């Protein structure tokens with residue numbers, strides 16, 4: 377998966393693991409154990425050419441908290457759904473399987489972030505919180521911020537019931553009623569939120585990949601029902 381908006385920046389490293397790399401972590405596993413997943417994680421990052429970097433991760437809770445990697449110390453478990461850094465050789469990781477990995481980069485201020493955004497996180501404005509963090513803590517100009525939206529549950533497969541739909545009443549254009557079913561277009565909602573925050577349309581790019589549709593490539597919580605296999609998404613800068 378590559379984003380055209382990031383092509384000009386060879387020091388920017390980002391990606392997402394595929395099914396063939398194995399599950400990178402069990403969502404239900406104890407956060408500090410699960411050796412096989414650690415090994416998969418290490419193998420994957422090595423293949424991606426990531427070395428001599430500190431790896432950061434979170435205990436994700438479908439919330440809206442953003443953490444600077446500087447605040448992650450020792451072996452404690454940090455609860456948040458987005459990581460930010462302005463330092464090189466730090467690799468920020470999240471795990472996903474239907475939730476969207478969102479890659480953010482401000483080439484002017486040299487800041488990267490990654491966010492874990494499913495419908496709950498999107499409703500709680502996780503992405504807007506990362507953008508606000510760039511602006512407030514690093515004086516980013518929203519017009520400089522580049523955003524790549526990775527693979528997640530597309531509108532084709534994000535069918536919701538009325539209770540979930542209630543969270544999206546502000547976005548009638550992003551809701552489709554078809555054959556008695558209701559579908560929500562989360563990428564379109566994310567785009568609207570970013571434009572409201574002052575980002576430029578040409579600085580936003582979507583992979584267009586649906587995790588449910590892409591059975592050969594990605595795990596999908598919704599498709600694989602009883603599975604807790606996940607992909608790892610990462611971003612970082614080299615010197």
Ligand SMILES: [Zn+2]
Nearest residue numbers: 532533586589
């Ligand atoms: Zn789909």
